[in-house]
Amino acid sequence: MSIKIGILGYGNLGRGVEAAIKQSDDMVLTGVYTRRNPDSLKINTEGVAVRSVSELEPKRDDIDVLVICGGSATDLPEMTPKYAELYNVIDSFDTHANIPTHFANVDSAAKKGNTVGIISCGWDPGMFSLNRLYALSILPVGNAYTFWGKGVSQGHSDAIRRIEGVVDARQYTIPVEKALNSVRAGENPELTTREKHTRECFVVVEDGADKARIENEIVTMPNYFADYDTTVHFITEEEMKRDHSGIPHGGSVIYSGQTGDGNNHVIEYSLNLSSNPEFTGAVLIAYARAAYKLNREGVSGAKTVFDIAPAYLSAESGEEIRAHYL
């Protein structure tokens, strides 16, 4: 019997979730739900219906877990609690300061609906969070470092696109090799923002645009670029399409901890991802499986990756995973 998955929102992340379902023998995609006109949407799975979001109410019986692929700013704070009353849900909410409120809202909705609602799932928050917690719990004396990249930051790319005269932009976040090496060597450095990451921008501008003015607007932009060493490259639309169409990302959580009489230990978890949305979608689908299994055991309420035993992510039995992976 397959776990029936619905996807709400069909952007890059929704397509990543769809790709992950195709690789999961114990799951089936039963519908994609959209706020757009369903007829306008062509999805990558044959024979699966595209429906209006309004068809999620009243509760449908062809959804075991609803994967909510919306934005953290306005979509998820409203959608995840709303649908947690009807379905097991999972999201990738990543506005850090608002996690306590979001958790509380999803928790009360999920308890009301007798469902499981997993929030803030993906790789950061998500797998990186797990690795921070495991490392800190094992080695309470030490320092955690998180580096991102090399990878595309959508938020920073969008910020450049809003500058007058810019047609398109792609921003790569790049960890500073010297800082990485110092952390890996167990030197426990104190690092400023500028010492941890650099930012590299590829920008397509309108004919005759003032490149010097645009470059200056980028590198001095507060919050986004002013605190970093930023490089700007002006390229053509053809070069953008040819060299920068992927959405790679990744990074490392490095923990340097001490035990006993001066022994140092370095724990590193690194991701090198060709497609950020496809990997995030794959994490969501593994945890969607967990949401389903937990709910079948009678569990309800909001959960994060911290609350879920790893065995719940696997399609295999306890006996199988002990025999093969322990």
Next chain:
Amino acid sequence: MSIKIGILGYGNLGRGVEAAIKQSDDMVLTGVYTRRNPDSLKINTEGVAVRSVSELEPKRDDIDVLVICGGSATDLPEMTPKYAELYNVIDSFDTHANIPTHFANVDSAAKKGNTVGIISCGWDPGMFSLNRLYALSILPVGNAYTFWGKGVSQGHSDAIRRIEGVVDARQYTIPVEKALNSVRAGENPELTTREKHTRECFVVVEDGADKARIENEIVTMPNYFADYDTTVHFITEEEMKRDHSGIPHGGSVIYSGQTGDGNNHVIEYSLNLSSNPEFTGAVLIAYARAAYKLNREGVSGAKTVFDIAPAYLSAESGEEIRAHYL
């Protein structure tokens, strides 16, 4: 209120556990239990009693979790089920083929005693197992690679010491850089034993011993060395003491997985440990905390790292870990 820990067995691992307890504000060591004469043992924690193993029966009320630091060959198969009837227990059982039997024995004892028994905890089995399972569950299409080292293998060092004419020996397992790089590049190579690791041996021999014969006995030793490229260095006792007294270890679990239309993702978890027993002890203590918390919730039976939600390892509350590490 502190979690009261007993340590059974005071070798390298027992001392590593003791060091980890000192760094854990929510724990206290209440006794070290030994099969040796307790009076012969000097431990590193002032004011803590050393007692005979026989004093573990009948059940004591000054132990919340008993950390069993014995060997997998003969000690743990007997000790862990025996004491699981009386206490929450944890061990680092690592004889892979016998895990199903050990799990079943500990499970029935722990259920009888209403305790939690965590088996096969440490870094491999343990943290490496977790990372194999997480990666495989997220990316079902892909390949897992485990590399060990650079680090000291006690088993291989012991095997060399049994050769006639050998006074002392230290064996380092070293991953092959070329293999590591190929896996990290997502090339999904098929690797033979010889292509994954090399073995480097430092050997002290008796005066006038036949070095050529000893070297040949090492490099041709079945199971231990014959399938590897092995280097042998003859050194003095002084050099052994000066350069090889540490017990470093580590390694990497690298998973290379595919999603969608040919996107490759590489997940790497690496450990670089100055002291293998102190790190293993620290993992045991984090999971000892989990055993205690689970048992207080009414859980009983055998568990592995797969069955335990990460939040149980932390001394902090759910609110705190969501606020700080998610």
